[in-house]
Amino acid sequence: MSAELDLPRLPIVLGAGRSGLAAAAALLEAGREVTLVDDAPERAGEAPVPVVAPDAVDYEGCEAIIRSPGVPGGHPVLQAAHERGIPIWSEVELGYRLLPPGARVVGVTGTNGKTTTTELVGAMLRADGLPYRVGGNVGIALCEVAPHLPEGAIVVCELSSFQLEDISSFHCDAAALINVTPDHLDRHGSLEEYARIKLRIFENQDESDTAVLDADDPFCADLRRLPGDAAIVRVRGADADVVDFAGSRLRGDHNRENVAVAAALARAVGVSDGAIAEAVRGFEPVPNRLEDCGAAGGVRFWNDSKATNVDATLKALTAFPGEPVRLILGGSDKGADFAALAAALTGRIERAYLTGPAGARMAAPLAAHGVDAVACGGFDDAVRRAVADSSAGDHVLLAPACASFDEFADYAARGARFRALAAELGAG
Numbered sequence: 203m204s205a206e207l208d209l210p211r212l213p214i215v216l217g218a219g220r221s222g223l224a225a226a227a228a229l230l231e232a233g234r235e236v237t238l239v240d241d242a243p244e245r246a247g248e249a250p251v252p253v254v255a256p257d258a259v260d261y262e263g264c265e266a267i268i269r270s271p272g273v274p275g276g277h278p279v280l281q282a283a284h285e286r287g288i289p290i291w292s293e294v295e296l297g298y299r300l301l302p303p304g305a306r307v308v309g310v311t312g313t314n315g316k317t318t319t320t321e322l323v324g325a326m327l328r329a330d331g332l333p334y335r336v337g338g339n340v341g342i343a344l345c346e347v348a349p350h351l352p353e354g355a356i357v358v359c360e361l362s363s364f365q366l367e368d369i370s371s372f373h374c375d376a377a378a379l380i381n382v383t384p385d386h387l388d389r390h391g392s393l394e395e396y397a398r399i400k401l402r403i404f405e406n407q408d409e410s411d412t413a414v415l416d417a418d419d420p421f422c423a424d425l426r427r428l429p430g431d432a433a434i435v436r437v438r439g440a441d442a443d444v445v446d447f448a449g450s451r452l453r454g455d456h457n458r459e460n461v462a463v464a465a466a467l468a469r470a471v472g473v474s475d476g477a478i479a480e481a482v483r484g485f486e487p488v489p490n491r492l493e494d495c496g497a498a499g500g501v502r503f504w505n506d507s508k509a510t511n512v513d514a515t516l517k518a519l520t521a522f523p524g525e526p527v528r529l530i531l532g533g534s535d536k537g538a539d540f541a542a543l544a545a546a547l548t549g550r551i552e553r554a555y556l557t558g559p560a561g562a563r564m565a566a567p568l569a570a571h572g573v574d575a576v577a578c579g580g581f582d583d584a585v586r587r588a589v590a591d592s593s594a595g596d597h598v599l600l601a602p603a604c605a606s607f608d609e610f611a612d613y614a615a616r617g618a619r620f621r622a623l624a625a626e627l628g629a630g
């Protein structure tokens with residue numbers, strides 16, 4: 203249950219993207235006077251209040267700054283907040299305080315698999331007829347969802363490290379950590395700090411709550427104590443067999459783990475195993491997450507554009523044991539170490555097709571491990587070359603291990619382009 207309408211006076215919302223706009227609108231609806239700040243006020247979307255530049259902010263009387271997930275820690279407004287002792291909240295912290303009495307929160311975090319697991323929990327709740335909404339990092343801000351939930355509803359919230367960074371009272375009745383592998387080190391500085399932030403999902407839990415850990419993940423397997431006092435439930439991918447993973451449309455070891463984690467979370471809030479299995483059998487893979495884009499000439503296209511780090515790419519490959527894979531890699535560079543990727547790809551794929559600055563940096567470690575790889579003249583060229591090299595029975599897999607910002611606005615735009623190219627090349 204949330205802290206009922208425990209909202210700050212004269213709040214400042216930093217960032218006029220989707221979550222910032224949702225936060226500002228929710229605060230206005232709750233009767234608060236809001237200042238909305240963005241580095242480019244002229245490019246902000248349809249805002250509920252005028253958008254001001256950082257150098258025009260008046261901090262007098264402000265009791266909290268609501269930070270949008272994409273705003274870096276060194277931003278001048280955040281520096282000013284630290285100097286003045288003003289608390290900094292994430293948008294999900296505000297959304298939590300807007301929940302109605304009796305609402306329960308199911309939280310999902312991890313480096314990979316968050317969205318699929320979150321959507322699976324939602325499908326399980328739906329199959330059992332329970333009132334719920336899905337929100338958070340899935341693209342629906344918690345502030346959009348929270349004020350309109352009925353009493354006693356369940357909100358399933360995907361939580362990124364950027365969102366967990368600035369929580370205070372945010373509390374999950376059931377929470378899961380799926381995995382922790384290197385990611386977002388350009389923001390958090392070290393794997394240790396990144397992991398510490400991920401573990402914050404558990405810190406406000408008590409003995410009546412549930413903490414789910416994926417024991418197939420080495421980081422989670424080594425955890426013996428968590429922040430907070432929740433009962434710990436450890437699951438493995440093999441547990442997905444109990445809820446008919448074999449009868450689902452999902453593939454890969456990582457999706458077995460996602461199903462096992464989702465089932466444990468659903469059970470923690472009262473969902474029956476029958477409803478869980480029904481949801482698993484009917485679940486459609488989430489776009490850009492090992493999405494089947496059809497086949498042409500016996501060559502099948504798979505869109506895993508959300509595989510933006512090395513671990514996600516390696517997990518995607520578990521969906522194709524012993525099958526020929528032509529792998530599209532690269533994009534913008536987040537500074538990852540590609541040596542482990544190169545070692546894991548040895549003898550595992552037919553050829554890698556490299557794009558962007560990260561693809562260029564991969565070339566040397568791939569060559570050192572004897573992985574056949576070719577530098578391509580952009581994303582479209584990589585896809586077309588992969589198809590041209592393919593024979594019937596091959597899989598063309600987009601699982602790039604990198605972000606998309608060299609050519610695309612985000613991973614979804616990259617996935618959409620892959621989908622369009624597959625269709626142009628005859629996939630159906």
